[in-house]
Amino acid sequence: MRSSRSTPTLDDVAKKAGVSTATVSRCINTPERVVEATRKRVNRAIDSLGYTPNFGARVMAAKRTFTIGAIIPTMENAIFARGLQAFQEELHNSGYTLLVSSSAYDPKIEEEQIKALISRGADGLLLIGYDRAPAIYRYLERQAAPALIAWAYAPNNPLPAIGFDNRAAMIRLFDKVWEMGHRRIAVISANVLGNDRAAERLEGIRDALLARGLPPETIRVIETPYGFDTGETAMRELMSTDVTPTLVMCGNDVLAAGAMRGARALGLDVPRDVSITGFDDIELAQVLHPPLTTMHVPHREMGRRAAAMLIALVEGTAPQPAVDLPVTLQMRDSLAPPRANCPP
Amino acid sequence: MRSSRSTPTLDDVAKKAGVSTATVSRCINTPERVVEATRKRVNRAIDSLGYTPNFGARVMAAKRTFTIGAIIPTMENAIFARGLQAFQEELHNSGYTLLVSSSAYDPKIEEEQIKALISRGADGLLLIGYDRAPAIYRYLERQAAPALIAWAYAPNNPLPAIGFDNRAAMIRLFDKVWEMGHRRIAVISANVLGNDRAAERLEGIRDALLARGLPPETIRVIETPYGFDTGETAMRELMSTDVTPTLVMCGNDVLAAGAMRGARALGLDVPRDVSITGFDDIELAQVLHPPLTTMHVPHREMGRRAAAMLIALVEGTAPQPAVDLPVTLQMRDSLAPPRANCPP
C-alpha cells in the first residue's frame, strides 16, 4: 500500500536491515545499546531510504518533543528579534528546537497559536507579557506544558516570568526629563489594550505625575497602533496645537522613529525644537539621526535566561522565581534640555 | 493511570459525554454530521475537561497537519518580516498554521530546521533562496511535503519559486547610477556564500560592468556579514582611501543604513559628499535621513502569493510555474548625481 511518494517508516528500515523495529528505534535513540555491526547495517538502511522519524508517532509514544514554542506579537521591526535569536541559540545548545508564530497583537490569534503549539506537542511555551484572558491561563494550567512570561515583570504576578519592570523604568525616564526641565510633555503610546508593556509604561508616566501632585490630564497622550506611520501621524497631531510640547515621550523605539520622521517633515529640528525619547533600545535607535535616547532593555540576556528558565520548568528542576532584569537609561542626542527648544 | 496532570484524551471526553470516540472526533472535525443534541453534550464535555486534540495522534491518523513551516535566515532587522507576516495571514485565512524558525545564515542549522519541521509533520515548507546542498533537495524530494523557494527567482532553476530576479534588478540600478554619471563606485555586499540573493546582486553589478567593457576589478567590493555595524565598518574603510567613491551601492538596506551612519560619523554628507543605495525597501529605508534610494521588493505580495502557491502545491492542485515579481527602483534622497560630490 506504501506508495513510493509516501515517506519510509521505521518498519521499512527494519525490513531492509533485517532487524526488528525495536532495534531500529534503539539505533536512533540509544545507539550505545546496539552493537556496532547492527547499527551500521541499520544506518545504511536509514540513509538509503532517506528515513526521518515521524514526529507525531514519536511524540505519542515518547511523550516528549524537545520543541519549545514562542508566540510574539509581531515579527516586524525587530522588537523581539534580538531576544528571540538569543532564546533560540540557547535552546539549540540544549537540544531543543524553537518554533515561533506571531499573533499580530490579536488575542484571538494568540489563543489559536497557543493551542496549535500545545497540540503540536510543544514541551513549553514562551509568551510575551501577562495580560491575557483568564481562560487561557486555565487552559495552560491543565496542559503538561509550562509557560514562561517574558518581556514583562510585575512585582506581584505569580507566573513564572523574566522581564523588567516597565512601569518603574518609565518613571525613571520621566524623572530624568523632568529634572532636565521639561514641563510641556506629550506621550505617544502603543495601544494598551491587551498589551501590559504599553500599559505599564503609560502608568509609569502617570505615577510620576501623581508623585508631583499633578493630575494625569496634565499631559496629552495619543494612543496608537504600533508602527512608523502611526508614530509620524501622532507626532504631527501633537505639534499642530498652539502650545506644543518640548518633549514627546514614545512608548517604544518604532513609534519614536516615526515621530522623528514626523518632526522632520514639519521642518522641526530634534532636539532643538522638540526632544523625543523611545523605549527598548533596538538597533534602530542608533541608526536614526539624531540617535535616540531610550531605555535600554537587555534583549539578549533576557532571551538567554528565558531559555534556561523554560528548560528548567520543562524538565522540572528548581522552580525559579520571576526575574526582574535591570534596564538602563541610554542617553543619546534626541533628548536635550528644553531651553534649547525655546527661541529667546 | 491517567494522572490529573496529564491532558485529557478523546476517550475521556467520550466517556464523559456518554458517546463513542468516533462521535467526539466528528464533533470536532465534521460537526455537521452530528445532531445538535449530541454535539452540545460533547462540546460541554470538551469544555469542562479543557480538551485539546493531541496533534501527533491526529497527524498520524489523518496524515495531514495543516501546518506550514518557514525557515528564514534571520529574524532580525525585519528583512523577511513583512513578507512573512503576509504569508502567515494568507495561510491563516486558509486554515493553515505557520511555524517559523531561523537559521542564523547557517546551512547546518537550516538543515536541522528543515528536518525538524518535516518530521513535525509540516505539510509544506517555505525556504529562502535556492542555494543549498544537493543532499537537502534529495531529502526533500523523498518527503511528502513540497517546498517553495521565495525571495529569489533564477530564470533556469526548475524548483517551484516565487521571487524576483536579484541580478537583473541590480543591473537596472547600476544602469541608473551610471547614467546619472557615477564612475567611482564601490560596493558593500552581504556574504555571498550560501546566499544566492547576495551573490546575484553582486553578479548583477559585474554584468553591468562587463556590458560596458570594464573588468569587474574596476570597482571595490567589500563583502561582510549582515548588520548595521558591519555596514558602518565597511563604509569607513571605503572612505579612507585616497580616491573615494562618489557612490556606495549596498547589497541591502541594513548594510546601507550602517553605511549612512558611517558616513555621518566621518562627517560626510549624504548625498552631497557620497551617495548611498540599498536594496529591499524595508520600512527602515524611509525612516533614515536622508531617505534611502533602494530597490523596492513587493514583500507583502510575495508573501501572499507564496502562501497561495504553497497551498496549491500541498493540495496538489495546478502546479504553478515559478513566478518572477517585478521590483521597482525607489528613488529617494540618498542618491544624487556625482557632480554634487565634487567641490568645484
Added chain:
DNA sequence: CTGAAAGCGCTTACAG
C-alpha cells in the same frame, strides 16, 4: 544485545 507485542490518541471506512 535483540525481538514480540502492547500502547500512545486519534481518524475513518464500514456497518447498522
Added chain:
DNA sequence: CTGAAAGCGCTTACAG
C-alpha cells in the same frame, strides 16, 4: 446519525 474496530508510526517494558 452513531459505534466498533483497525490502523497510523513510533517507543518501551518485558523476555530471552
